[in-house]
Amino acid sequence: MSLNDTTRGNRLHIGLFGRRNAGKSSLINALTGQAVATVSSVPGTTTDPVYKAMELHGIGPVVFIDTAGFDDEGMLGKLRVEKTEQAARETDIALLLFSGLDMAEDLKWLAFFRRQKTPVILLISHADELADEGRPLQAAVEQAAGEKPLLVSAGDKKGLEQVRQELIRALPEDFEQPSITGNLCQAGDLVLLVMPQDIQAPKGRLILPQVQTLRELLDKGCQALCCTTDQLAETLDRLKEPPKLIITDSQAFQKVYPLKPAASLLTSFSVLFAAFKGDIGYFLKGAEALLAIPASAHILIAEACTHKPLQEDIGRVKLPRLLRRKSGDDLKIEIVSGKDFPADLTGYDLVIHCGACMFNRKYVLSRVQQCQEQHVPMTNYGLAIAALLGILDKVSLPYEP
Ligand SMILES: Nc1nc2c(ncn2[C@@H]2O[C@H](COP(=O)(O)OP(=O)(O)OP(=O)(O)O)[C@@H](O)[C@H]2O)c(=O)[nH]1
Ligand SMILES: [Mg+2]
Known part of the structure; x- marks a missing residue:
């Protein structure tokens, strides 16, 4: 990371999704003008998500995420698809590459992004190779997805400027990070x-x-x-x-x-980071819920950093100690770190998240949404500690919740 780099958590995350061999890695290379990602005709070339930070003309600091094909198979394939799902949750704008008439999987992912309210740009790759310059496939995708896809080709670089224009149009209005203070x-x-x-x-x-x-x-x-x-x-x-x-x-x-x-x-x-990276209103309710949890509650602590636990670590030592001091030793406390976050949260009475300075806001908000959908309260370290110390009402918030 160079000195004038924008922190990754503050960059616009643009994710590329599609089946294996759809041309995701080739398109990233074409869009960035660099050989960022490995390209080959072997399906399943990309395994773990690849992140490439760069300045995109007209947009500013972005990070491209190249992902494994979402139709990957077998045991390893399943793990890769899980990683792709995580990447989808932190994506601010998705580029979805359709690569043939068999589009059941593509449509499933389209539905996911629409549910997440993530802007999606529909693309048809390999346009240079398709019969009638891809127009029949374009019509079929438009019919199925309700939106006309752009034709692009990494090979002869067609359609790239249009993708950039679409990215600018799709910029979420609230992308400008709210101010911290x-x-x-x-x-x-x-x-x-x-x-x-x-x-x-x-x-x-x-x-x-x-x-x-x-x-x-x-x-x-x-x-x-x-x-x-x-x-x-x-x-x-x-x-x-x-x-x-x-x-x-x-x-x-x-x-x-x-x-x-x-x-x-x-x-x-x-x-401050509860508002900057998350949903201050929901976190505040979560902090209030914390004060009413039963003695046998099951609490999930989620930490973005995967560093080796430190002595007197806040997430692993201090917060659990404060929680047990309030609710007793019957509390069940589970700690996850990095991108690990259970899909099923219904077994938890509360989720307490770190300040998430390493994550982008979209990703934290997707976790908030997951909690909301499953009716699990969620708060963050700062609000939880203030609640446990009895000074929640004395702490000033940067925004009206
Ligand atoms: N003719 C042509 N070939 C392309 C184009 N885009 C990709 N290819 C070729 O298609 C094959 C797959 O491309 P990749 O970019 O590796 O595809 P991917 O979607 O990243 O594939 P996985 O990583 O396996 O999921 C390679 O042989 C590329 O050279 C294109 O626009 N035109
Ligand atoms: Mg690839």
Whole structure:
């Protein structure tokens, strides 16, 4: 990753889907003008999703996702299709490549994307090879899918500019990420970031939510001031007026809250990320549900990072400890990380998600949707911790839920 790269979680995710040999990898190479993905006439060439970050003219920072054919077979095929399904959930715009009259699978995936409200661009690949330049197949797809597909060919590069135009048209209106700090501060406000650099802090750097928040405060024209938790009292003493806003780690709430000047608002990075990456309204209800869960509840903790668990890890140690302190030792707590997330959530009373700085918003929202459809409450680390510490009503949210 170069220094001026946009974090992958903030890029528009464009996924390519189709049966094996549909020409997905060839099309990515043609669209990016680079040999990003391996191409061959052997069906099943692409196995795991391949991510390629780049700047797309007229759109900005994107990441293309090349996927395994969704008709892959056998035991390994099944695992690949699962990976393709995960890629589909983080896709902001899907390119669906029809490759023949047998389109039952393609239509199933089209229905999936439509259900997810993911914009889909229908394509017919290999246009250069098709009888009558692909027009009969184009008509058949239009009949079945209710929309006229574009004809493209990676071979002679036909239709690529049209795909780019369609991508621009399909850009979700809300793609511009909401602001992280929302209504909590504006130009000229003094904002104090209280960031414990304890055992969990990575060596020699700040973590992504802190970096992104700091950058936003500077862009907004706020004055940003940083200190560690043990310097908070002294820092406040030196100020002529209280900061408009204090942002801290959820884990430091307990120490920061008693020192907070009455006039300052308080929030945490992961509360901010509940809105930035997720659905603050649903997460808030989930945090309230947390306060009413039965002693024998089954809780799923989902963490985006797959790093080796740290000492005093928030997801694995601190949060479970707080949960058990409130509800007793009969709680069943399960932890998943990375892209692992059970399809069937009905056995859980609550899902608690991390701040998800490594995921894009679409992916987190698809998990929210999964929870909603299965009537399982969901919240995130920051709101859960605030609820467990009894200060949920004292924490400021960046947006009205
Ligand atoms: N003539 C022609 N051949 C193409 C075109 N696109 C792909 N091919 C060929 O079709 C074969 C399959 O292309 P891939 O890009 O590997 O297909 P894929 O969809 O990625 O296949 P899997 O990774 O197996 O799912 C290769 O032999 C390509 O050279 C095209 O537009 N025109
Ligand atoms: Mg491929």
